[in-house]
Amino acid sequence: MTVRAAVAGASGYAGGELLRLLVAHPEVEIGALTANSNAGQRLGSVQPHLLPLAERVLAPTTAEVLGGHEVVFLALPHGQSAAVAEQLGPEVLVVDMGADFRLREAADWERFYGSAHAGSWPYGLPELPGARAALAGTKRIAVPGCYPTAVSLALFPAYAEGLAEPEAVIVAASGTSGAGKAAKPHLLGSEVMGSMSPYGVGGVHRHTPEMIQNLSAVAGRRVTVSFTPTLAPMPRGILATCSAKAAPGVTAEVLRAAYEKAFAEEPFVHLLPEGQWPATASVYGSNAVQIQVAHDTEAGRVLAVGAIDNLAKGTAGGALQSMNLALGLPEELGLPLTGLAP
Ligand SMILES: NC(=O)C1=CN([C@@H]2O[C@H](COP(=O)(O)OP(=O)(O)OC[C@H]3O[C@@H](n4cnc5c(N)ncnc54)[C@H](OP(=O)(O)O)[C@@H]3O)[C@@H](O)[C@H]2O)C=CC1
Numbered sequence: 001m002t003v004r005a006a007v008a009g010a011s012g013y014a015g016g017e018l019l020r021l022l023v024a025h026p027e028v029e030i031g032a033l034t035a036n037s038n039a040g041q042r043l044g045s046v047q048p049h050l051l052p053l054a055e056r057v058l059a060p061t062t063a064e065v066l067g068g069h070e071v072v073f074l075a076l077p078h079g080q081s082a083a084v085a086e087q088l089g090p091e092v093l094v095v096d097m098g099a100d101f102r103l104r105e106a107a108d109w110e111r112f113y114g115s116a117h118a119g120s121w122p123y124g125l126p127e128l129p130g131a132r133a134a135l136a137g138t139k140r141i142a143v144p145g146c147y148p149t150a151v152s153l154a155l156f157p158a159y160a161e162g163l164a165e166p167e168a169v170i171v172a173a174s175g176t177s178g179a180g181k182a183a184k185p186h187l188l189g190s191e192v193m194g195s196m197s198p199y200g201v202g203g204v205h206r207h208t209p210e211m212i213q214n215l216s217a218v219a220g221r222r223v224t225v226s227f228t229p230t231l232a233p234m235p236r237g238i239l240a241t242c243s244a245k246a247a248p249g250v251t252a253e254v255l256r257a258a259y260e261k262a263f264a265e266e267p268f269v270h271l272l273p274e275g276q277w278p279a280t281a282s283v284y285g286s287n288a289v290q291i292q293v294a295h296d297t298e299a300g301r302v303l304a305v306g307a308i309d310n311l312a313k314g315t316a317g318g319a320l321q322s323m324n325l326a327l328g329l330p331e332e333l334g335l336p337l338t339g340l341a342p
């Protein structure tokens with residue numbers, strides 16, 4: 001089964017990573033590629049690493065250009081996907097890599113994004129309980145944010161088994177590509193190199209309600225999340241350090257068993273051997289996730305750490321994994337499990 005796929009936002013970081021993976025996907029033929037300010041340019045002038053597609057010309061992002069494909073990926077700034085998606089027919093598989101359809105509560109969307117809520121679609125994090133069933137055969141997928149991907153995978157086994165109190169504290173470092181290609185003063189090389197700093201502190205980062213949504217669904221009760229993102233001087237990668245007070249009676253053995261059970265059959269999630277800790281360098285360019293968990297007996301807390309590549313499992317890889325499930329293809333098709341090292 002070969003499908004023809006269009007990519008809107010092909011000049012951006014997420015669109016570029018998606019194309020890197022699509023070139024190697026045996027069941028996908030790459031159709032229209034669209035952009036905004038770069039429409040009319042050769043793809044090779046903005047994504048010079050995508051050699052096989054270098055001579056393709058970027059078209060404007062319109063429903064006419066995107067029509068006639070079986071799959072349409074939207075890698076657009078958040079708030080831009082809904083208007084495009086509503087012009088695509090119900091028979092088209094639309095995979096939104098932006099935020100527009102991730103949140104189920106309109107009030108959360110309005111508070112964190114400041115516009116009208118477009119709705120919610122099946123959530124493209126297959127490893128969460130119940131997610132694969134919702135993705136099978138769907139024609140609409142909301143790909144998670146990169147931080148919620150790392151955090152939800154690191155913490156959900158503890159909440160699924162009632163091993164952590166519903167008050168999570170998370171500090172996560174992201175590479176600069178997480179912010180997209182558009183020029184921003186705080187992302188200048190001279191500002192970022194050799195330094196780390198937090199941003200979006202104090203419950204205001206827009207990924208907070210997405211983490212609450214995911215963890216609360218698994219826990220069966222509301223989980224509060226105190227989330228502090230930090231910017232790290234690296235192009236890719238997220239390292240999420242998550243903790244919560246351990247539930248009464250929790251032991252290191254019980255905790256380890258819960259994580260082993262959650263990830264035993266997962267093709268992309270690697271629960272590391274005890275004593276080995278996740279590193280962003282180990283998942284660079286791959287769809288893999290590294291997880292480790294520990295019980296801090298002195299503090300009475302569960303500590304879970306997750307590492308992903310924000311552009312791979314955190315965006316484009318997650319999108320492709322979910323597309324495979326929606327189309328009934330093998331979930332791992334076209335997705336790298338090996339990273340680049342050193
Ligand atoms: N970067 C990451 O790690 C992650 C990104 N995402 C999501 O993926 C989406 C894209 O992010 P990213 O690639 O980083 O961003 P970039 O800024 O790198 O790319 C944005 C893309 O959207 C196009 N674009 C900009 N404005 C418009 C518009 N008004 N109409 C149509 N197209 C437009 C740009 O075209 P042009 O270049 O021609 O202006 C470009 O192709 C976002 O929604 C982001 O939230 C999700 C998870 C992680």
Ligand SMILES: CC(=O)N[C@@H](CCC(=O)OP(=O)(O)O)C(=O)O
Nearest residue numbers: 099145146147174175176178179
């Ligand atoms: C480093 C950095 O700036 N990261 C981005 C998150 C990128 C992402 O995945 O977010 P969306 O898909 O929701 O846009 C941020 O904190 O806003």
